[in-house]
Amino acid sequence: MDTVYQKQTKVYRAFCDEKRLRILHMLRGGEKCACKLSENLDIGQSALSYHMKILVESGVVDSRQEGKWTHCKISEQGSLYALKLLKEITTPDKSASALI
Amino acid sequence: MDTVYQKQTKVYRAFCDEKRLRILHMLRGGEKCACKLSENLDIGQSALSYHMKILVESGVVDSRQEGKWTHCKISEQGSLYALKLLKEITTPDKSASALI
DNA sequence: TCATCAAATCAAATATTGTCAATATGATCT
DNA sequence: AGATCATATTGACAATATTTGATTTGATGA
Numbered sequence: 513m514d515t516v517y518q519k520q521t522k523v524y525r526a527f528c529d530e531k532r533l534r535i536l537h538m539l540r541g542g543e544k545c546a547c548k549l550s551e552n553l554d555i556g557q558s559a560l561s562y563h564m565k566i567l568v569e570s571g572v573v574d575s576r577q578e579g580k581w582t583h584c585k586i587s588e589q590g591s592l593y594a595l596k597l598l599k600e601i602t603t604p605d606k607s608a609s610a611l612i
Numbered sequence: 613m614d615t616v617y618q619k620q621t622k623v624y625r626a627f628c629d630e631k632r633l634r635i636l637h638m639l640r641g642g643e644k645c646a647c648k649l650s651e652n653l654d655i656g657q658s659a660l661s662y663h664m665k666i667l668v669e670s671g672v673v674d675s676r677q678e679g680k681w682t683h684c685k686i687s688e689q690g691s692l693y694a695l696k697l698l699k700e701i702t703t704p705d706k707s708a709s710a711l712i
Numbered sequence: 713t714c715a716t717c718a719a720a721t722c723a724a725a726t727a728t729t730g731t732c733a734a735t736a737t738g739a740t741c742t
Numbered sequence: 743a744g745a746t747c748a749t750a751t752t753g754a755c756a757a758t759a760t761t762t763g764a765t766t767t768g769a770t771g772a
Contacts, residue, residue, distance in 0.1 A: 656731070
């Protein structure tokens with residue numbers, strides 16, 4: 513079973529790899545077919561699939577099947593959650609002192 | 613030379629490891645001496661030092677020497693930067709499409 | 713059904729991170 | 743100076759993450 517911290521790392525893993533940041537940057541332009549993404553990154557098809565899995569797991573990216581294609585886009589809801597959580601993680605909270 | 617994406621990963625590495633999230637959580641209670649932190653995590657002194665380096669590099673944590681002690685705290689400025697950048701990274705931007 | 717395409721999965725190879733023990737550094741105190 | 747404490751650094755190793763190539767899956771269309 514994952515601790516709360518392990519769950520949180522999953523969200524931010526989206527942002528701690530260069531290739532994933534490149535993918536996100538492409539997705540800022542709107543929904544894209546996965547095949548277009550791999551064309552524009554110098555990584556193979558299976559590596560892209562690996563990164564997409566991590567991005568989707570983070571909640572920051574949504575994917576949708578359409579026939580044999582997978583379309584990916586930035587999830588507004590997931591992004592807002594990542595922001596909200598980041599704010600929380602970095603905001604003073606006196607009750608956190610109780611741990612120490 | 614780091615690409616812009618590589619620089620950005622440094623910010624979010626602060627949040628993609630369980631131990632670092634635990635450290636941040638303790639720091640939400642206010643500035644702490646590094647020695648207190650290692651007491652409360654089941655990691656050795658050198659591992660703590662390793663994580664602190666990554667946290668400071670991210671800009672999210674500030675550290676300050678006082679005699680032989682190192683005092684650490686969450687950096688408000690660094691946290692705001694991480695938030696601002698996260699917002700940017702996940703916000704639609706039509707010009708990003710030009711890449712594809 | 714068969715051929716084809718996009719994407720997922722798997723196993724193996726490689727690269728990167730994280731941990732530990734030992735040692736170095738640098739400040740403090742006697 | 744010499745002892746002691748907190749922290750940083752180093753090198754070896756363990757643990758994870760990423761890449762690659764091969765194979766599988768699942769949808770499509772002839």
